[in-house]
Amino acid sequence: MENQYCKVGSVSPMTNVSKEISFLEHQYQSFMDKASSKKYSDSKLADFFELKAAKIQKIIETLTN
Template sequence: MENQYCKVGSVSSITNGSKELSFLEYQYQSFMDKATSNKHSDSKLAEFFELKAAKIQKIIQTLAN
């Protein structure tokens, strides 16, 4: 049997394309929705989602410039 290698955890860079930007916007909205839905039940989890959304928002702003 031959060894097979896979790229687990590999990272591909995000270029300034519309597909990438729309994907990031989708992720941002998804994290904000999760933060809103968990605001009353689990504030720590909501805070985590808000921090993730803030990081994505910074990336979006960088790409938009």
């Protein structure tokens, strides 16, 4: 049997900036929705989702400037 290697967690670059921005906007909205749904039941998890959304928002701002 021959060794097989896979790149776990590897990232492939996106070449189309408009597609990348729309994907990031979707991810941002998804994290914000998750944060608002967990706000009263699990505030630490909601804070985590808001932090992830804030990081994505910074990336979006960087790409649009």
